[in-house]
Amino acid sequence: MTMNHRRSLANRCNALKSTGPRSVTGKRSSSQNSRKHGLNTAPDFESSSEYRVLFDLIAEEGFSTFACADIATGLLNYRRVMDAYYDTYTSPEPVDEFLRDANMKASNPVFRELLSPSGSEPQDVREMASFFASMQRQERRKGGPVSRRSSDTHKLIRYQRNGISRLSRAVRQG
Amino acid sequence: MLYNVHFGIYVDVAMSVEDKSKSLLPFLSSPKLLPDESEAEFQSDLQSLLSELDNPSPLAVVLISQLNECLWWIKRHTVDKELLLHEAMARLLSREGTNWMGSGNSKLSVALEHYLEGSAHKDEADLIEEALINANLTLSDLRARAFKDVARHIKMVDDLIHRQHQTIRHLQRSIDSIDYKSRLIKRMDLELAALESKQSMKGVLSLDDEPS
Numbered sequence: 525m526t527m528n529h530r531r532s533l534a535n536r537c538n539a540l541k542s543t544g545p546r547s548v549t550g551k552r553s554s555s556q557n558s559r560k561h562g563l564n565t566a567p568d569f570e571s572s573s574e575y576r577v578l579f580d581l582i583a584e585e586g587f588s589t590f591a592c593a594d595i596a597t598g599l600l601n602y603r604r605v606m607d608a609y610y611d612t613y614t615s616p617e618p619v620d621e622f623l624r625d626a627n628m629k630a631s632n633p634v635f636r637e638l639l640s641p642s643g644s645e646p647q648d649v650r651e652m653a654s655f656f657a658s659m660q661r662q663e664r665r666k667g668g669p670v671s672r673r674s675s676d677t678h679k680l681i682r683y684q685r686n687g688i689s690r691l692s693r694a695v696r697q698g
Numbered sequence: 699m700l701y702n703v704h705f706g707i708y709v710d711v712a713m714s715v716e717d718k719s720k721s722l723l724p725f726l727s728s729p730k731l732l733p734d735e736s737e738a739e740f741q742s743d744l745q746s747l748l749s750e751l752d753n754p755s756p757l758a759v760v761l762i763s764q765l766n767e768c769l770w771w772i773k774r775h776t777v778d779k780e781l782l783l784h785e786a787m788a789r790l791l792s793r794e795g796t797n798w799m800g801s802g803n804s805k806l807s808v809a810l811e812h813y814l815e816g817s818a819h820k821d822e823a824d825l826i827e828e829a830l831i832n833a834n835l836t837l838s839d840l841r842a843r844a845f846k847d848v849a850r851h852i853k854m855v856d857d858l859i860h861r862q863h864q865t866i867r868h869l870q871r872s873i874d875s876i877d878y879k880s881r882l883i884k885r886m887d888l889e890l891a892a893l894e895s896k897q898s899m900k901g902v903l904s905l906d907d908e909p910s
Contacts, residue, residue: 671848671851681858695757
């Protein structure tokens with residue numbers, strides 16, 4: 525067996541051990557990654573009509589062709605980030621008011637009643653109650669609509685930072 | 699090349715500020731505002747920013763409109779900081795009260811919002827005062843506790859505001875560089891015109907000298 529082959533096998537084994545989220549909440553959260561804002565996908569600005577309009581407009585100001593392309597792409601990329609920022613801000617994850625406000629202690633008899641037809645043990649009731657309690661804790665930790673939209677928008681800071689740096693660099697070097 | 703550049707800028711300068719911002723509408727589209735915000739106010743802010751620049755180029759207009767949007771985001775996030783506190787105060791009141799299980803939380807938070815604005819009806823004010831008495835808290839105690847609870851989110855909003863300030867700085871630098879470039883070209887044009895007039899004067903003088 526060659527060294528490269530061994531290394532590749534070892535890498536694959538290690539990758540199996542360590543990649544991806546492990547907890548249920550981690551998996552649930554990461555399963556929604558690509559659906560949230562779409563800023564991780566590679567955009568094709570060059571074929572859009574806005575790109576041509578911008579390119580011509582910037583070219584009139586005496587920038588070189590390369591600078592025009594850089595500035596137009598930078599501007600469209602920045603707009604894309606800010607549009608995602610707006611969408612994230614205006615549509616935060618909805619609050620589950622029932623789960624947030626429910627009294628878990630009072631719900632124990634309800635769980636017992638629900639589980640008793642199957643002859644379940646008190647252990648099952650406890651597990652169910654603790655599962656709901658953990659869901660409630662998560663729901664409360666997220667806070668109300670304003671807290672949610674703040675934390676969701678906060679995740680886009682790095683995209684905004686990269687977008688504006690790229691645009692500003694293109695304009696200043698052009 | 700210089701002439702081309704000059705010509706390009708000359709054409710743009712001939713347009714009014716309003717025309718320039720309108721000519722960019724396909725790119726800018728209409729501003730994305732929240733339901734309770736006024737577009738007229740947004741546009742008037744934009745126009746006042748544009749009027750501060752002497753003959754802004756189309757690219758400068760685009761950058762200034764982005765800058766205006768950043769200013770609006772700062773306003774929105776500043777309002778959010780207060781809203782976060784109100785949200786936490788309402789949550790604390792409903793938690794401390796006896797009405798723990800029911801659906802009184804949203805009613806309480808609306809009442810608290812009105813109470814803090816000073817526009818609460820008598821029954822809303824009574825509800826809040828009763829909840830405060832039940833929780834054995836004053837309004838300032840409640841606010842302090844809410845601040846402690848929601849500090850993490852307030853920090854996030856501060857980060858968002860800080861980010862907008864940084865973005866504004868970047869945009870200002872970009873606008874400055876465009877402005878400097880156009881002024882440099884204007885100056886070079888003036889120098890060129892001065893040289894040309896000097897040359898022509900010299901030519902006239904030399905023609906005058908020739909017969910002698």
